[in-house]
Amino acid sequence: MRAVVITERGGPEVLRVQEVADPQPDPGTVVIDIAAAALNRADLLQTRGMHPPPPGAPPWPGLEASGIITAVGQGVADWHVGQRVCALLDGGGYAEQVVVPVRGLLPVPDGVDLVQAAALPEGLCTVWSNVTGPGGMSAADLQGQWVLVHGGSGGIGSLAIQILAGFGARVITTAGGPQRAARCGELGAEVVVDHHAQDFADVVREHTEDRGVPLVLDVVGAEYLERNVQVLARHGQLVIIGLMAGGGTAQIDLAALMRWKSVHGTLLRARPPQEKEAIVTQVRREVWPLVEQGRIRPVVHAKYPLDEAVQAQDAMAAGGVFGKILLVP
Structure with a gap:
C-alpha cells in the first residue's frame, strides 16, 4: 500500500x-x-x-x-x-x-x-473528554449554561459548538472576521466574538451579567490565559486543549485563581490505551446519538x-x- x-x-x-x-x-x-x-x-x-x-x-x-x-x-x-x-x-x-x-x-x-x-473522531473525543473530565460537566449540567469555546472555526471548535449547543448550552465562541463568525453562528453558537474587532472578555461579562462562565475550552494558549481566568465563574474550569498563535508561556495572577477557579491542560494522543477506550465508549454512548440524528455534522x-x-x-x-x-x- x-x-x-x-x-x-x-x-x-x-x-x-x-x-x-x-x-x-x-x-x-x-x-x-x-x-x-x-x-x-x-x-x-x-x-x-x-x-x-x-x-x-x-x-x-x-x-x-x-x-x-x-x-x-x-x-x-x-x-x-x-x-x-x-x-x-x-x-x-x-x-x-x-x-x-x-x-x-x-x-x-x-x-x-x-x-x-x-x-x-478526534474532535468529538477531545471535546467530550475535556467537558466531562477536567471540565466536570455532564450533558445535563450544560442545559442553559453559558460556555466559552475559542477557535470556533477550527476543526475542534466547529465540533465543540455543535456538541455543546446540542446538549442545550449557550455557546460563546471566538472567530476571526465576520464571515467566519457568521458560519459559527450557523453551527449553533449563540454569541460569536470577532476577535479582530472585539475583546472576548468584555463580551462574556456582558452576556453573563459579570458572573462569568463555568467552562472555557481554549485552543489558543498564552495570549488568552489572563482573560480566560478573568471570565471564569466561581468554581469555573479553564481547559487548554491546544496551542496556536498564543504560544505556550505566560504569567498568571494566582490571586485570581483563588476564587475557586482551576486551569487544566490535556492531550488526547498521549493517553494510555485504557483511557482512550473509555473515551471512545463514552462518546459512542453519549454524543454519537447526536451524529445519528444529524445534529452534529x-x-x-x-x-x-x-x-x-x-x-x-x-x-x-x-x-x-x-x-x-x-x-x-
Whole structure:
C-alpha cells in the first residue's frame, strides 16, 4: 500500500508518498481501507519530531480516518468486514490502509458521508473528554449554561459548538472576521466574538451579567490565559486543549485563581490505551446519538489527494481553514 512517510524532521516539504508493507490484523484489531484521513495540528508537530507516535503505532501521521473494514483479527466479534467505520488512531491515517484496535472504532451512520466522517473522531473525543473530565460537566449540567469555546472555526471548535449547543448550552465562541463568525453562528453558537474587532472578555461579562462562565475550552494558549481566568465563574474550569498563535508561556495572577477557579491542560494522543477506550465508549454512548440524528455534522474545509499531502499540510499551517482538511487516497 501507499503511505505518506516523514523522510526527516522538518516542515510539510519532508513528506513523501512511498510504498510500505500492507497491514495485517493483530488480535483485537481490524484493517480499514481508508476513505479519508483528517489532518490535525499535531501532525505538523510530528513532522518536526515534536509529537512522536505511541509505541506500536505506524510512524507516519494521521490521528483519525474513515473507511471500510476489510479484515478482522482474532477475537473481534462486534465488527465485521464491509462495515462503514471511522476511527480514533494512534497514528497511520495518511495511508491507503490502517490497522485499528477495536477500542478506537465508531460506526458511521447511514446518513453520514463516509469520506466526511473522517473529520469526526478526534474532535468529538477531545471535546467530550475535556467537558466531562477536567471540565466536570455532564450533558445535563450544560442545559442553559453559558460556555466559552475559542477557535470556533477550527476543526475542534466547529465540533465543540455543535456538541455543546446540542446538549442545550449557550455557546460563546471566538472567530476571526465576520464571515467566519457568521458560519459559527450557523453551527449553533449563540454569541460569536470577532476577535479582530472585539475583546472576548468584555463580551462574556456582558452576556453573563459579570458572573462569568463555568467552562472555557481554549485552543489558543498564552495570549488568552489572563482573560480566560478573568471570565471564569466561581468554581469555573479553564481547559487548554491546544496551542496556536498564543504560544505556550505566560504569567498568571494566582490571586485570581483563588476564587475557586482551576486551569487544566490535556492531550488526547498521549493517553494510555485504557483511557482512550473509555473515551471512545463514552462518546459512542453519549454524543454519537447526536451524529445519528444529524445534529452534529462533519465540517470539511477541503479535500486533497494523498499525493498532495504536502500542499494539505501547507494549507493547514497557513491558517484560514474552517473545519477540517481531508486526505483522500
